Amino acid sequence: MARRLLWASLALAPLTLLLDVLVHPGKVVLFVLAAVALIPLAWLIGESTEHAAEHTGARIGGLLNASFGNAPELIIALVAVGDSLPNVVRGSMAGSIVSNILLVLGAGMLLGPDDAELDLRSLGVQLGLVAIAVVLLLIPSIPGWHGDPDRHSLAVLSIGPAVALLALYLVTTTIGLRRISLPDEQADGGWSLRTSLAVLAVATVLTALISKVLVHSLEAFAHAAHLTEFFIAIVIVAIVGNAAEHGGAVVIARRGKMKLATEIAISSSAQVGLLVVPGVMLLSFAFAHPLTLAFRPVELAAMGAAAAFVAVVIRDGRSRRWEGALLVAVYAAMVIAFLFAGDRGG
Secondary structure: OHHHHHHHHOOHHHHHHHHHHHHOOOHHHHHHHHHHHHHHHHHHHHHHHHHHHHHHOHHHHHHHHHHHHOHHHHHHHHHHHHOOOHHHHHHHHHHHHHHHHHHHHHHHHHHOOOOEEOOHHHHHHHHHHHHHHHHHHHHHHHHHOOOOOOOHHHHHHHHHHHHHHHHHHHHHHHHHHHHOOOOOOOOOOOOOHHHHHHHHHHHHHHHHHHHHHHHHHHHHHHHHHOOOHHHHHHHHHHHHHOHHHHHHHHHHHHOOOHHHHHHHHHHHHHHHHHHHHHHHHHHHHHOOOOOOOOOOHHHHHHHHHHHHHHHHHOOOOEEOHHHHHHHHHHHHHHHHHHHHHOOOOO
8 A cells, every 4th residue: 555655656746847847836835745756756766776686686786775775865965055055955964864863763663563682783883883974074063163164164174074984884885785695586576677777767867856846945935834944954854855764664663674674774874974974075066165064063963962872772782662762752852952953153
């Protein structure tokens, strides 16, 4: 039933684009339509990369998933860079890390089997990577707390931490892929490689177009909803960009596969910190105003606290439902704090 609904909701993407061109509805309507349309597109990107991985084997398949699994977040960020919305970019990436660690992991633990065993070693490594990312981001962030956080000197200063994060990602991903052994045979009912890549290409192009609509209507939606751009970026845009991974992890947890569900939640956060954040920063030099990695104290504190809190919760290597409820409650508390944080400089 859920898959049928996702397939049907893919029609929202072309519908949104047609309405934007032909009808010119209000920006608020466009923002809502674009946000909802991105959810099935994110799912389709994940679906096509999984089918492609059945033909390419574990290593290339893993790289495909790494490259395109976070495509919605990456595209949204680059569109926002092009629109000179650096605060939206940083907020959405920080929100992705926090929501994956707290909301997705918490929901999975709450809805999954009680007292299930976790892969503590793997989860500990991923949480450690998030912590390292936060520490490295302090290098350009601290100078950004005084003066213009988007000055060119900070963009140059951000290159070092970005390269270090990407290098760390490549090393850990390579080691991780070497440990994985997956069958190369095509599963029953799987797509051909040509079909998988064609669907992936179409979904990525549609995601880019819908992301442009989303970002262009964000400011008007924020004004109409009486919300700050920071709140919309760190909560709404972050959840929309990760919708496929969010839903997938919870469904897997409901099936009793807690090791896999928790791995998806926490490794997704690490992937944003070590791949998406530095990737967007380095690619931003192709635009008029390069992105600095000067995160606000509230963003860094949220990311660091989320990683530390989860590390304490899972330290015994068991998943308990009350702990999942606690993680969701902590995320809800952070959302309230984000609501009152205000925009940068405001």
